Amino acid sequence: MGQVFQFAINGLMSGAIYALIALGIVAVYKATRVVNFAHGYVIMMGAYFYYTFAVLLPASDWFPDLTYAPDWLATAKAEAPMFSPAAAYLSWLENLPRIAFGLIAAIIAASLLARVIERFFMRPLLGQSQFAMIMITVGLISVLSGVKSMIWTGDAASVPYLAPNPAIRFEVFGSPVFIFGANLASMVIAIAIFGAIVLWLRRSAAGVAMRAASEDQSTAYSMGISVPQVFARAWVLAAATGAVAGAILAARDGISPSLGLFGFSVLAIVLMGGLDSFVGVFIAAMCVGVLEALVQWQLGGDWVEVTPYIAVLIVILIRPHGLMGSEEVERI
């Protein structure tokens, strides 16, 4: 029973990150009716931006070191036993300026990238067929992955966690449960961002404009809503949340080009939940997270990579528009 709990909580932790990534795909789809196949690669770029600003830049000679190292911290660090929670907190505190600078710079850089993509690749195709839109994002996959290899080397590297990473151990029903603090904090961050943005879309004027544009573009236009601005905002929102997700993933799994492939499993999750339903996508992300953890437990790590794909095929066959997606009405 305790083991089930361990895997369930592992699953929820990765599910929350899936949900954060899926948020970007759903937001872009809701505003612009474009399904972004390249979202995984936007996240990969976000992760590499974080890596650049949090690790590469501070390591170079001409840039400030960006560590917080007063005397008391150094002595406390020397006194704290290895692998103790205190040591984890102290080393996080030491890296905090780097993490903050890296994250903020990564969000800005990813947002700029999104503006460029939106302005030069998506907007000229407004009103074109769905096929053209899908193909453009498919082309972007190739372009982004090439640009990444041009700028950064293919070596895997590690980046600092966003949150302190103490090991948390406790017992449930008599069996031990073990959690990394950073993963737990990432889950909290992801769910908080997800909730805040869904709330923002419901309540704020910008959010209402976005929903209006997704409902009916020309009516939204005639009501004085700047639809191009709405599109740009959706893309920036997707890229910014993607950068946070990318930073979390890069710290958890190490930074590597395979982050891009992650986007495809999230795309599967989005379709499972329903393209235009935040709630459905959240539920689907959590379910897939837990399912993956259970699969890892029962069948081994190999099967994890195809779990979302098998799940989406089954869900699509039963419910073609996902768990909570709205059915498209076609008139002949």
Place this chain on the structure above:
Amino acid sequence: MINGNLKATYAADERINNNAYKTAFVWGFAALAALFPFVANDYLILIACQYGIMVVAVVGVNVLTGYTGLISLGHGGFVAIGAYGVTIIHAGLTALSVPAGLQPFIAIPAAMALAAGIGLLVGLPSLRVKGVYLAVATLSASFIIIFLIELDALAPFTGGKNGLTTADPSFFGWVLDTQREVYALIAACAFATVLLVQNLFRTRVGRAFIAIRERDYSAEILGVSLLRYKLTSFAISAACCGLAGALFAYFYARVLPEQFELLLSLQLVAALVVGGMGRTMGPVFGALVIVLAPEFLKLTLGALMGSTVEAAQIRAPLQEIFFGALIIGFIMFEPLGIAQISDRVFRALNRWPFARG
């Protein structure tokens, strides 16, 4: 009004090569392909074989995406099934002591049938979903296929991540053990595939595909069974890709799972978009661009930077960017592909000196 294309009889209008350009192109290309192995060096043979394999596969994608209007991002998976299928069937036939000279006649159709069968299975979601849902479903299917090939539990059959070695095909004792000989097989298959698919779209089945592409519900109301024709389209398309896979396995004599991953699926779609969707010549032009682009890039980089390490390092990323830019550029500026450009050129030639373009 199209002029310079006068037909005096219905028979003339129904011919496949219904104008002089097509006739000249087809016979010219056939003559070129037949003479090619006697004059070309090994490098050109390699390129030509890659091209032929690509044409067969892209024709397959064209049947599904170009003519039936169903998007697939997972056709690399069918190529993998063809390649692995033919290799495993060869091994099986040898174990059953079937004479080597007869094996390809069983192995190639069997591999195509296997790919078609799996195509049917993958096509099932197409009955309920389309557009982006189908794109993700096919993508998922191709990930699952590659995963199963790499799976340790199936490694005794598929060789896992180490891949398999394909036997040299032997036609009644003529063993195709050089690339030049396999070229003959590839050229014949490529011609046959293009011709058969062109003919398919003069039949009832082909017209049903096109009706589904234009508007599937309207087609259904007119009596076209969506169940039957969508699945047929998937099967034919997968069979073409299976054939491409079989040729691939014969040509390289070694199949590895990573050769069939996402990149291949994207290349197939890119070739189709660049060449022109739903056109016979689309795959022929598109595959040429996709196969020659890396070589062209290699030559340009070599001329600019010499054969330095840096040149080799940036070649792969540049190639990726170039593929992506090709897709994006054609979708934005010439969505109907090179086939449309060539149409325009020939129309202008026909009407010269009157209307141009």
